[in-house]
Amino acid sequence: MKKVEAIIKPFKLDDVREALSNIGVNGMSVTEIKGFGRQKGHTELYRGAEYVVDFLPKLRLEIVINDAQLEDCIEAITNAARTGKIGDGKIFVTQVEQVIRIRTGEQGDEAI
Numbered sequence: 686m687k688k689v690e691a692i693i694k695p696f697k698l699d700d701v702r703e704a705l706s707n708i709g710v711n712g713m714s715v716t717e718i719k720g721f722g723r724q725k726g727h728t729e730l731y732r733g734a735e736y737v738v739d740f741l742p743k744l745r746l747e748i749v750i751n752d753a754q755l756e757d758c759i760e761a762i763t764n765a766a767r768t769g770k771i772g773d774g775k776i777f778v779t780q781v782e783q784v785i786r787i788r789t790g791e792q793g794d795e796a797i
Contacts, residue, residue, distance in 0.1 A: 686781040686794065687755050691746040692720070692774040693766040698744055704765035705748070708757045711797070714747040723771055741772065749781055751794050 693701060698715065705713065719740035750758055759776055767773055786796040 686749060686751055686784060688779045688781045689748045689750065689758055690777040691762050692743050695742055695744050697766045700765040701762055704761040708761050710748060710750060710758060716745045718743050718745050749784060749797055
């Protein structure tokens with residue numbers, strides 16, 4: 686099993702969710718976060734005063750899938766979240782040792 690963490694722009698959430706549903710991904714966790722990378726932030730004007738926004742709003746998606754779905758999941762996220770502009774995000778993949786569904790006690794792929 687793999688855990689896929691994707692950092693995306695907030696307005697791309699619905700597109701990514703739909704793309705993942707189309708390949709059979711049943712669930713995910715979404716967290717509102719702030720951060721910056723190469724995009725660095727930007728300057729905004731508020732009531733005539735200029736200020737720097739260092740941390741930009743992003744969303745972190747966390748998805749646990751079986752190994753067979755990994756490539757399809759990465760492709761779905763990449764295609765749905767891409768705008769072609771700086772700040773589109775990143776995808777991180779890590780190994781998951783075990784998953785247990787608390788309600789039923791199911792383990793492994795059955796618990797996903």
